[in-house]
Amino acid sequence: MKPAAFTFQRPTELSEALAAYAANPGAKILAGGQSLIPLMSMRLTTVSELIDINGIGELSFIEASEAGVRFGALARHAELHAHEEARRVQPMLHAALSHVAHATIRNRGTTVGSIVHADASGEMPVVLTLLGGTLTVASTEGRREIAADDLFIGPLETALESGEIAVEAFVPALPARHGIAFDEIARRHGDYALCGLGVVLGLTEDGGIESVRAGYISVTETPIVVDLTECFPDGIDASSLVAAGEKALEQLEPEGDIHASAEYRAQLARTLTARVITAAHADAKARLFQEVTA
Amino acid sequence: MTTKMMGEPVARVEDDRLVTGRGRYADDLAPEALEMAVLRSPHAHARIVSIDVDAVLDVAGVHAVYTYEDLEGALAEPLPLLIPHPNLTHGRTQYALAKDEVNYVGEAIAIVIADNRYLAEDAVGLIEVQYEFLPPVVGIDAARAAENLVHDDVPGNVAATMEQSFGDPEADIGGAPHRLTFDLEIERSACMPMEGRGTVARWDPDLKRMSVWSSTQTSTGVRAAVATKLGLDLSQVDVITPDVGGGFGVKIVHPWPEEVLVPMAAKVLGRPVKFTEDRREHFISSAHERGQQQHIDVGFDDDGRILGLSVQFWHDNGAYTPYGLIVPIITSTQLIGPYKLPSYRVVFQSLYTNTVIVTPYRGAGRPQGVFAMERTMDAIAAYLGKDRTEVREVNFIQPDEFPYAHGELSFQDGRPLIYDSGNYPEMMRKAKALVDWDEFEKVRDEARAEGRKVGIGIACYVEGTGVGPYEGGHVQIETSGKVKVSTGLTTQGQGHETAFAQIVADELGVRFEDIQVVTGDTRRSPYSVGTFASRAAVMSGSAVALAARAAKAKALRLAADALEVDVDDLEIVDGIVRVKGAPASQIALGTLAVLSNPLRYAFDEASRAATQFAVGDPTKPPVAEDDEPGLEGKDYYSPMRSTFASGIHIVIVETDPETAEVSILKYAVVHDCGTLINPRIVEGQVHGGVAQGVGGALYERMAYDETGQLQNASFMDFLMPYVTEVPESIEIDHLETPSPLNPLGLKGAGEAGVIPGAAAFASAIEDAENFTITSMPISPSELYALRLSKATDTATERTNT
Known part of the structure; x- marks a missing residue:
């Protein structure tokens, strides 16, 4: 070795x-x-x-503003995870980073590095996609921004061109009346997820469901976000959650390996869809309550 | 009074060194050594057509490359079959470097010695081997089907068939009121010490002396193997075990190919050479264990009392059988556990597959045997609608029935299977109390009402420990009063330095902190066997106790002379020999050490007292005819047969109704290893064993594909549990039924914690799910699949007749 x-x-x-x-x-x-x-x-x-690139000081930053969170290529998972302002502006970062491997890996590993590794069983590529974030890349020709939707073009493959280095990423702030939740199931704590799921859920002003978007981990070859809004015309209940799971599965391609069968991963996708949407709904309601009472 | 050390939870003296990075392992030694890398077979079964090493020879920094063709003398013979057995009719061992054929992915084919491991690995990549592929035999089903053979000259892939029995089980089962037959299966796992294998060798061409440092569980075994394979006299070879980062069984196998190839290269090249196994190599070229298929046939009465038991099993021994039949013999004899069987027959086949060799891994065949027996107990309880503890209790050997012989069964040491002592009913009482067993039905029902699934599982075991043939102890009192203890078996982190010092402190009457223990150094202890089978405390603990008694006897004799009193009037307290009731009349052990060694030359102030013009009766020789100079004691301990430790594990689990994840709510252990030397060390052994049991039950397996490639040969995919996967706390209660077989009443404690894990978890998951578990380990994915199949198919695996 x-x-x-x-x-x-x-x-x-x-x-x-x-x-x-x-x-x-x-x-x-x-x-x-x-x-x-x-x-x-x-x-x-x-x-x-x-x-x-570890000697390039300018890449080591985290900036949180009301617009969102921008972080450099040397921002470690652990730093972003612990960044209070970043967590306030976009709580999905903290929630998802809690599931990235183990503390020792988070201390060294970078979030931008994890994004450009473009592993669909990694948390952060899906999070960037789910949040509608962007990646900034640089080359001797200059800089450009790539939207997450255009970034992940295949398994472990991104739209970066030859000679381009990912220098920073940006995720927009969580809008008002929105909530988030993230959960995943792994064989051991900190392992790659057998299936994982982040949800951003928006409420209407009167507390109805405005939007439900779900990003799935380890059940497709490239990061995928499914819009499940249409499953909840009358709010969230047990049957609509089941329907959302089935709807999501139409777009997922869970595969079997030595750790779990395809059927089991599908079951996890169903279960997590219900659990995480429920949690995101509770989070959105709590935030809405805070916004109203603030 | 000296504080009594035996039985006290003394903090381990080795921990400060080991947990602060000051341990010295094989790879820490000889930083100037050349390093070895190994070309390993990428194919599970192939004939070697040709090996071309030409491209390697010109690489800068490469010193040598060796293939089978370069091996000479005994080194060109197959590696030893360590434990021959009459039933092992088709035993096979590999060559140090493959000759003509490879039989598993990972088998050593060639080695490169280079300035460093980087260059050696580069060079290994340049060796070209042409293979002619042969069909691989992977898994017990394929081995049994024998459509393909691992070894051309081994029909049916059967290395051995062995049968043992007593009574007439067929008649007893046939005549029993109830009968159950069913099949069980256990997957492979492996030891996974933090430090893999490692060997460093240095040849001194002037003194013609070979020094070997190896990460081994037997320094004397490696010494004999190196001497034999290299054609050296035993006295030319020293083998020293430095700190060893875990063994768990895999390092009792010897010599590994690298363990003889490193000394060979060191001798040829005249430079120190080192091999440090990496993790991938540990997965594919060390050893695995556990894989078995079992068929149970049991007859019993209305109380659940077993009337006859017949077990057949198929044991996957991998590609070769260097360790003989030890693992399946242990399964077949330890399967009986704490129970009284009127009749018993066990038949096993040990089968070749094109996979890594199978040799003892902590538990060594017992987890499989316990799985068979405890699944049987649960099956009987389920069939009769009885409490699982009641069925066990009705079958227990009773405390007044020891020593208890199981017919004419022969144990792994070739001696009759006779239990020395135990109290299984009391152990059960303690175990049930730890978990409030009788109240659990209510807990389970309440949980079910909330849509939760919880279950409780139990497993009992008896573990033959402390097997012979012998170990030795040497206790030397230096003139400073410090006590140096040596025993030949090796240490892999168990706490021997602490436990043996506790024994010597009490036996000799010296302060614990004045004692220093050395293990596994053939320069200090040339006669020794090794560390395996939970034998260190029993064997070396007894030996150092006997040696300390010998040293004490001599000290008292010398002191009696010096103080002109009777030996019986003396006692030793804190290293001072004094007259009972008149403590002012005293002499220090260090002073006695001075007096014990009549000197011509004074080398310091203390030794002046022992020089020829200072002491001695001129009418007698300075050393009496029947005496020896020095204040030391040496003795060996060799038992008639093994001791038998025992225990019960109970686990409470919750299984997620949706995801089938298994979480551990409670884990309780009652453990009887005879007299406790150090409860803290024993509990640490239990904790570690339970963690490995959790791994074996819920996480670990060797995922071979059909071509014999190990798909999970890394810690990313081989799921050894993290601290987050093992119980936060383990409730432990001890029972002490001293063994009558040795001076301190000791039984072994090293392996116990892992033995009943798979059986206890199967029992608990079965209880939570309400369907039968027949195969372990079980993953959430497999449990989910079982739920789906049970929902559509209500047929039971058990044939009730």
């Missing part, structure tokens, strides 16, 4: 990193390294050159 030989550089300016990457598009960017380094050590991938 030792990686094959590679060259290594650790620039301290983004421009240096971009130039180095442009010069060698076969290089890999090292941020938290929580997926890349094990793959290299097990020789499941070989890398000719590592460009370590």
Whole structure:
């Protein structure tokens, strides 16, 4: 479990990193390294050159404003998870990050890195999609923003072009009268989810259901968000929750592996759909109550 | 009075070192050593057509590459079959490096020695091997079907068939008022110590001496193997176990190919060489255990009393049988547990598959045996509508029936299966009290009314521990008064340094902190067997107690001379020998150590007292004819047969009605390992064992695909439980029925915690779900599938006749 030989550089300016990457598009960017380094050590991938961006101070930031939360490529999961303002502005970040692996991995792993790893069994690609976030990428040619909907184009595959480094991500604030919930079921605490689900639920001014959007983990090849609003014309009850689960399953493609059968994952999707929508509804009502009484 | 140490929850002296990163493991030694990497077979079954190493030879930093062709003498012979058995008619072992054929993914084919492991792995990637594929045999079904053979010359893939019996079970079962037959299955798991295997060797060409440091459970075993394989005299080889990061059984197997190849390379190259196993290698090239299929046939009366039991099982021994039949023999004998069987027949086949070898993993065949017997007890209770504890109680061996012989059954040590002591009814009383067993029906009913599923499960076991043949102890009192203790068996974190020091402190009358214990160093203890079968406390504990008694006898004799009193009037307290009732008349053990060794040369102030012009009766030789210099004691302990520890585990689980996840609400253990040396260490052993039991019941399996590739050879996919998956607290109660077989009444405690895990969880899940569980481990996905199948098919697996 030792990686094959590679060259290594650790620039301290983004421009240096971009130039180095442009010069060698076969290089890999090292941020938290929580997926890349094990793959290299097990020789499941070989890398000719590592460009370590950990020395680039400008990428290490978290900014929360009323518009939303913007975080740099070196913001660690643990930092974003613990960021009180970020949690207030967009509580889904904290809720989902609680389920990302273990504390030691969250201390090192970066949220932007997790997003561009584009693993549909990771939490953060789905969260970015569910929240309608964007990713900013940079190259020697300049910067551009990619909407989450356009970012994930295949399993472990993103719309980043050769020479582009993901430098920051943005998720909009949770709108008024909205609530969130996130839950997942894994074999062990901190494992990849067998199935997971984040829900953003909007209420009308009189407390009816305005929107229900659900992002699913580990039951498709690319991150997926399903709009389940139409399942709740008359509010949320047991039968509408069952209907929502079935509706969601029409768009999901759960697969079996050594940890769980496809049927079981479908059952988890049903169960979590009901549980998480119920929780998001309670959260939305609580927030609405706070907004009204504030 | 010296504070009594035996039975006290003394804090472990080794922990400070081990938990603050100051342990020294094989990989920490000889940083200058060359490192070895191994080319392992990527195929489960293939003939090796050719191996081309040319591309490796020119790589900078590579010192050597070896294949089977380079092995000479005994090293070119198959590795030893460690425990031969007359029934093992078709035993097979692998070569240190594969000759002609590979039989599992991971089998060693070639090694590269390089400046470091990185370069060695690069070089391994350059070796080209041509294979001719053979059909792999994966799983017990395929082995039994024998459409393909693992070894051409082993018909039916059967390494061994063995039968043991007493009474006439067929007649007893046939004549019984009730009869049940059913099938059971247990999946594979493995030891998974934090530190994998590791070996460092240094050859001194001037002194012609081989020093080997190996992460092993038997230093003397490795020493003998290295000497034999390399054609060295035993006296030329030292094997030292540094700190070992866990063993759990896998490191009793020896020699591993690497354990002889590293010394070979060190000798040829004249440089220290090191091999450090990585985690993937541990999964695919060490050892697994547990996999069995079982068929039960039992007859019983209206009270649930077993009248006859007949068990047939099929044991997956993997590709080779270096450890003989120990695991299935243990299953077949320990299956009986704490029960009285009027008649019993057990037949097993040990079967080859193209998978990693199967050798003892903590529990060593007992978890499977307990699973068979405890599932049987639950099946009888369900059939008769009786409480599960009642059915067990009616079958218990009673306290006044010890020693209890199970017919003419022969145990794993080749000796008759005779239980030494125990009190199973009292153990059951304690176990039921820990969980309020009789009230649980109400709890379950209330939960059901709320739509929740909770269940309680129970499993009893008896564990043969402390098997022979022997261990030794050496206790030496230095002139400083410090006491140095050595025993030959090895330590993998159990707390031997603490427990053995407690024994010596009490036996000798010295302060605990003045005692230092060394284990597993052939320079100190050349005669020893090893650490396995929960034997360290019984074997080495007894041996160091005997050695301490010998040292004490000599100290008292010397003191009696010096103080001119009778030996019987003396006592030793805190390292001072004194006259009972007249403590002012005293002499320190350190002083006696000085006097015990008549000197010509004074090397310090204390030793002046022992020089020739200071002491001695000029009319006698300085050392009496029947005496030896020095204040030390040495003795060996060799028991007639094994001791038998016992216990009961009860677990309460809740299963999620929607997701079928299993959560543990309570876990309770009653445990009897005879006299307790250190309850804290015993409880730690129980905690760790329970955690492994949880793993074996709910999480761990070896996911081989049909081609023999292990699909989960990493900690990401092999689900060893985290601390978050094991019970936050474990209720423990001890029972102490001392063993009459050894001086301290000890029984072993090392493996017990893991043994009844799968059986207890199956029992609890069955209770929560109200349908039969026949296969473990069980995942939520499998439990969910069972629920669906039970909902559509109400037929039961059990054939009731």
